[in-house]
Amino acid sequence: MEWKDNYNTWLNFDQLDNDLKSDLEQNKGNESSLEDAFYTSLEFGTAGMRGIIGAGTNRMNYYTVRQATEGLALFIESQGDKAAERGVAIAYDSRHMSKEFAIESAKTLAAHNIRAYVFEDLRPTPELSFAVRHFKAAAGIMITASHNPPEYNGYKVYGEDGGQLPPKEADDLTRYVRSVTDILSINTVSEQEAKDKGLLKIVGRDVDRVYLDYLRTVTIDQELVDRQGRNIKIVFTPLHGTGKMIGMKALEQAGFKKVSLVESQAEADPDFSTIKSPNPEDPKAFELAVEQGIKEDADVLIATDPDADRLGMAVKTAKGHYEVLTGNQIASLMVEYMFKAHTTNGTLPSNSVLIKSIVSSELPTAIADKYGVGTLNVLTGFKFIAEKIKEFEATRSHTFMFGFEESYGYLVQPFVRDKDAIQALLMVAEMTAYFKEEGFSCFDALHELYHQYGHYKEKTISITMEGMEGTEKINNLMNTLREQAPSHFGNIKVCKVEDFNEQTRKTVHGDESIDLPKANVLKYTLADGSWIAARPSGTEPKIKFYMSAQDDSGVVVVEKLEAFEADIQKIIDKG
Structure with missing residues (x-):
């Protein structure tokens, strides 16, 4: 049926929910709105x-x-x-x-x-x-x-x-x-x-009781937490979502005593009235936490999204202000702390593995290599990490140690099989305690990683294209990128092209197949190790471009990202 037929069917349905009937009445005459509501399922x-x-x-x-x-x-x-x-x-x-x-x-x-x-x-x-x-x-x-x-x-x-x-x-x-x-x-x-x-x-x-019991296993060094848990100052905001009750209980249970809530964001609010977007990726979501952190001289600021599967954090810089970290930076700090702690305790299995998505930073890979931990790349979507955990349990071929996606999702212990911001909350608190006892802030620790492994910097461009025309534009853009693959980004040569939909990898040495499920993702790896990926969102009318630059110089990686973004914008404008 055409959208008008669908609309009339609903309008004339005598048992239609009253609120929905009222919604239809209010939109009478607004054809663009009604078409979008009924043109498809x-x-x-x-x-x-x-x-x-x-x-x-x-x-x-x-x-x-x-x-x-x-x-x-x-x-x-x-x-x-x-x-x-x-x-x-x-x-x-x-x-x-x-x-x-x-x-x-x-x-x-x-x-x-x-x-x-x-x-x-x-x-x-x-x-x-x-x-x-x-x-x-x-x-x-x-x-x-x-x-x-x-x-x-x-x-x-x-x-x-x-x-x-x-x-x-x-x-x-x-x-x-x-x-x-x-x-x-x-x-x-x-x-x-x-x-x-x-x-x-x-x-x-x-x-709740059983979940909280399992959360005890997230802590690696309880003696450290017992020593430092009363000293670490944490500001926590659940951004009007679900994280407050379990999150606060988990922190208290672990032994962190100085946790203060951003009270105006602590209660559930479907309108998210104190923020424009309840997204811990957005620095603006931390504005109230920053105000509170400055007053309390907090060591770390932590935010969870409304359903508490994603976590963001802000750390105090040498100048005393707070910087919101990216998901890749948070994961890098976690990986460094976790693998060091397990190595020190003698609890790092020889077949340990880190699992991450194909559009996440390679800095955690470099850190894992240092500790003798393997890294496995999977498609975007935590279900692929969960699938590998299930496989490891069946084959006992590897021991899962940590999984993450650049989009602020982390998993420490596999009693959950999705992103777990409550587990991440505990790990961020513990690693903050460790770095503080060592005389570092998390900000210092991050820059020490850059000193050891080189500078890695990532950026994601997310472009919304609403409605039928938007879907067509996204499809056309991906087709163009496939049929006219760029040879350079930022004047750096593309040396590898991966098409995860076609399951092919093309390099100067020839073509090979990719042993991953099909996905509408394109990834271009450059001669210097930097890379760019394009991926339509599976849940929103968006296309995302992921960029990662690496270099020995922090200034140069910023310049590279700017050049990559300029080239991507040219592709979008043409598309």
């Missing part, structure tokens, strides 16, 4: 779905949530009765409609006699990943839009191992979701009926 991909809340097939609402959950129920049923009996764990964050969407998911599962374990209140994404494993559930659902603006919400699906679904399973699930075409008439049961039948179980503190 909200895309359900490998990372689930994410979109603006409102009426329409291309929006997050009760009906699109039911469609996704109906597809999940069919997917679980296809695996047999035992899978259905294991149930589904469901958690949600602080966004508009998050709790409602969580309950709606449970009601839809209940119509298939599939039990749902729904958290009593807000919980972080990593705790949902943990809960799937704790309950031995067949799957998990997390209602969150991560760090997107307030008008968004989203729906992420987790497999039985607590990780987001790998490609094959994600494709199977997507087919089931897309097979549900009449989304206005999906069967559900009432919330009370689901509870009466034992198909909706409210959970919370029992899972």
